[in-house]
Every structure is written in C-alpha cells, then in structure tokens.
Amino acid sequence: GDSVTQMEGPVTLSEEAFLTINCTYTATGYPSLFWYVQYPGEGLQLLLKATKADDKGSNKGFEATYRKETTSFHLEKGSVQVSDSAVYFCALLDYGGSQGNLIFGKGTKLSVKP
Amino acid sequence: NAGVTQTPKFRILKIGQSMTLQCTQDMNHNYMYWYRQDPGMGLKLIYYSVGAGITDKGEVPNGYNVSRSTTEDFPLRLELAAPSQTSVYFCASSSDGPYNEQFFGPGTRLTVL
Numbered sequence: 001g002d003s004v005t006q007m008e009g010p011v012t013l014s015e016e017a018f019l020t021i022n023c024t025y026t027a028t029g030y031p032s033l034f035w036y037v038q039y040p041g042e043g044l045q046l047l048l049k050a051t052k053a054d055d056k057g058s059n060k061g062f063e064a065t066y067r068k069e070t071t072s073f074h075l076e077k078g079s080v081q082v083s084d085s086a087v088y089f090c091a092l093l094d095y096g097g098s099q100g101n102l103i104f105g106k107g108t109k110l111s112v113k114p
Numbered sequence: 115n116a117g118v119t120q121t122p123k124f125r126i127l128k129i130g131q132s133m134t135l136q137c138t139q140d141m142n143h144n145y146m147y148w149y150r151q152d153p154g155m156g157l158k159l160i161y162y163s164v165g166a167g168i169t170d171k172g173e174v175p176n177g178y179n180v181s182r183s184t185t186e187d188f189p190l191r192l193e194l195a196a197p198s199q200t201s202v203y204f205c206a207s208s209s210d211g212p213y214n215e216q217f218f219g220p221g222t223r224l225t226v227l
Binding site: 036042044091105 | 118154155156157158159172173204206213215216217218219220221
C-alpha cells in the first residue's frame with residue numbers, strides 16, 4: 001500500500017542554519033503531498049502542500065517541491081529560527097476508496113538553538 | 115474562534131474500562147476524523163464522518179465506535195480498553211473532504227494500564 005518515509009529525528013540546528021527534512025513516498029497513483037507541523041502542546045497545522053508533479057509548495061519561508069521522478073517531497077528552509085522548533089509530518093493523500101485517506105510519516109522533531 | 119477542541123487532555127484507564135473522547139469543532143465543517151498516533155509512528159485513521167448521521171471506518175477501527183448526531187460533535191468511544199489502545203488521539207475536521215486542509219485538535223493522551 002501507499003506509504004511515507006521521513007528522515008529520523010531529532011534534528012538539532014543552530015539559529016539561521018539551513019534545514020532539510022527528507023521525505024519520500026510510495027504510491028500507486030498520483031497523490032497530493034503535504035507537510036504538517038505540530039508545535040509543542042498544539043494540534044497539527046498544514047504548512048504547505050503540492051497537488052501535482054513539479055509543483056512547489058511554500059509558506060513561512062519553508063518550501064517543498066513534488067518530485068515524481070525521485071518520489072520525494074523534501075522540506076527546506078534557508079534560515080531557521082528558534083520559533084521553528086516543532087515536529088514536522090510529511091503526508092500523502094491516497095485517492096483510493098470513496099473519500100481518500102491521509103497517510104502520514106512518523107514525524108521529524110526539529111530543535112533550533114539560539 | 116476555538117477551532118477543534120478535544121477533552122480530556124490526559125486520561126489513564128484500567129484494562130476493561132470504557133470512556134468517550136470528546137471532539138467539537140465550531141467551523142461548520144462537514145468532514146471530521148479521528149486519528150491515533152503511537153510512539154514513533156505516524157498518525158493512522160480510526161474513523162471518519164462526512165456529515166451528521168454518516169460515519170465510516172478508517173485504517174484501524176477495531177475496539178472503537180463513533181457517532182455523529184450533530185455537525186459540531188464527533189465523539190470516539192472506547193469499549194473494554196486494552197493496553198494496545200495506549201496512544202495519542204487526534205480529532206480533525208475539514209470543509210470538503212481530505213483534499214482540503216484538515217484542522218486538528220491538540221490531542222488526548224490516553225494510557226491503558
């Protein structure tokens with residue numbers, strides 16, 4: 001079945017460092033891809049999404065490009081801040097079934113030190 | 115605008131006990147979802163609802179029941195709690211199905227001993 005694989009965490013960076021969180025997927029069709037973020041003590045929030053190959057999602061300085069040839073959707077940010085400390089989840093929308101189903105990776109915890 | 119609220123935040127149950135996890139949204143969303151997140155794992159869909167009176171199973175429904183009598187509320191019932199149900203439970207809602215952004219509650223951490 002469809003699945004999402006994220007890089008293992010935790011990831012610890014200094015403020016203003018470059019961030020990459022790797023995400024790869026397997027899917028039988030053409031899924032939509034998402035990054036969700038969970039700040040401490042809060043629920044998940046949609047960070048960005050891409051619905052077709054070569055689309056780039058972006059929000060709050062984060063970017064991810066839907067790469068069909070490498071089945072990847074890596075999250076990047078050029079200069080992280082302490083406030084970016086959170087758990088990041090990659091997810092795909094499986095269009096199988098009557099309503100579709102979000103399939104999540106395990107999450108990657110990011111800690112940014114001042 | 116409170117968004118999606120969940121109660122309780124934490125709960126410890128003994129094996130065989132029952133409980134209901136409450137979920138309420140004030141965004142008038144038709145779609146609502148229940149997920150569980152086991153340690154070190156991604157979220158898995160338990161049940162979902164596309165509107166009042168309509169519910170359907172997700173990937174891991176065994177041991178749970180749901181109801182949807184109003185647009186706002188989507189309670190999750192655990193009957194005969196088992197240690198395997200120790201997890202963090204998230205409720206979510208969306209306006210027009212999973213293709214659109216899902217809004218999540220803060221979660222309920224449940225431990226079954």
